[in-house]
Amino acid sequence: MHALSIKDLWKTYPNGIEALKGIDLKVKAGDFFALLGPNGAGKTTAIGIVTSLVNKTSGDVKVFGHSIDSELEAAKAYIGVVPQELNLNQWDKVFNCVVNQAGFYGIRRREARQRTETVLRELQLWDRRGETARNLSGGMKRRLMIARALVHGPKLLILDEPTAGVDIEIRRSMWDYLRTINRNGTTIILTTHYLEEAENLCRHVAIIDDGVIVEDDRMSAVLRKLHQEVFVLNLRQAVDIAPKVNGFDVARINDHELEVEIHKDQDLNSLFSALSTAGVEVISMRNKTNRLEELFVRLIQRRENERDQEQVVEEFNL
């Protein structure tokens, strides 16, 4: 069973901009799915169509088998959404904000209150239940939006940049919470600009660029497509120049750090033994950038280059 199934989805805005150009996407029930792409790629438009905030131009969207064309209300009942923009009623109290949302899903007030208490406690907002939304910090507002999206127990949770502007401690606690609800059976679709977040949380990833899906696979399979990685090595002793290591590009960052580019077919053992022979002692290492980020940037750059080339060819033909 697919939690979300999108087929040949097109969206052209009245100003002529084609935000989506026939995308296909399938998200399995229970999955933790990342939908990534640069700004303006079409992520929010796709989410908007699924949640009925944006009218589609053509195509099919089904949520747990229910078409948004013929069974919109049934499809909506499965979805909880945390939009990118803060869209709380600033004058509503935290508690009422969540209780009302439950009411919109047809949950009786008594049960809505119990559910509200549960989600507010889980998201560490129970102590702030009597305050108006406008008095909350940015991170709390984000958590309140998550609480609001979860109060009716959705089977599909769509998070559009849920941790934007949230400090690292709260972000990590939100990750733990999202992992827990995913383990308990909620399918999650996440869009984020923090690619570390997507790599940490998601099992599947789709990358959208210029209204087209350019990558759609398991996270591990996508990461394997990364042909080279750049590592930063921390050294015990200072070095004045970068040591020459056969087959590797080594560059000096500072006295105690080196940068090495490793291709997919190379192994780290030979690098370390060569460094050891050269008298360089490595005490720790890390990826220079997040692997998914590296892949994402390369993929998007390649697409941009392809588009530039196509444009040159078109101009030349003209």
Next chain:
Amino acid sequence: MDFQHQLIALDTIVTKECTRVLRIWIQTIVPPAITMTLYFIIFGNLIGRRIGEMGGFDYMQYMAPGSIMMSVITNSYGNVVSSFFAAKFQGHLQEMIVAPMANWVIVLGHVAGGVVRGMAVGLVVTIVALFFTPIEVQHPFIAVSMVILTAFVFSMGGMINAIFAKKFDDVAIIPSFVLGPLTYLGGVFYTISLLPDFWARLSTFNPILYMVNGLRYGMLGVSDISIVRAYVIILIFVVGLFWFCMYLLNRGVGIRE
């Protein structure tokens, strides 16, 4: 969602809207009371004494139903237009759009808020009027039904305005340039029998004339127009505007990209 769950959703919106009206009562209930007190003092007491009788009643008595209806119209319209536009502007209307509520629930929920405010203000203005003139309600059912139906019509008018509004200026244009003139020309302060033939006939195209006279008939037992005709016209507006609201929401006009 089945019908029972839709009713729970409707109850949620109605409660939310009514709570809003009561929470900001200084803005929603008090100003009309002050305005109408001034109207009764200036037009009723000071100027009215010179006018004498109108339609067989003391002028203050005659203008009371019109003043009440004017408050109901302004406040029911203002309530929905401001509430719905604020929800749209702040983005929290999305809470409702993403939920599996039927569009009639969204319309009726907001309209109920407008009707409640209209009725509350109507009641307050009636109490204010009682300080100035005795009022004996001749046909209570007609009086109450006229107020409810009128509040219903203008709440839906407010909603349509809010759906189309893109900025705060758009919310103010209709009340200032359409609603105000139509209300004042709708026989609030006078009987159309005082007007020359052409203007009296032109006035019959103003729907507010039927609402004001409907309430006047309910309260005083006199009217410039037939009460049946008033009901028919108001009901046509109720059905027509409700259909138009539904049409706009179903198409996503002003609320979906």
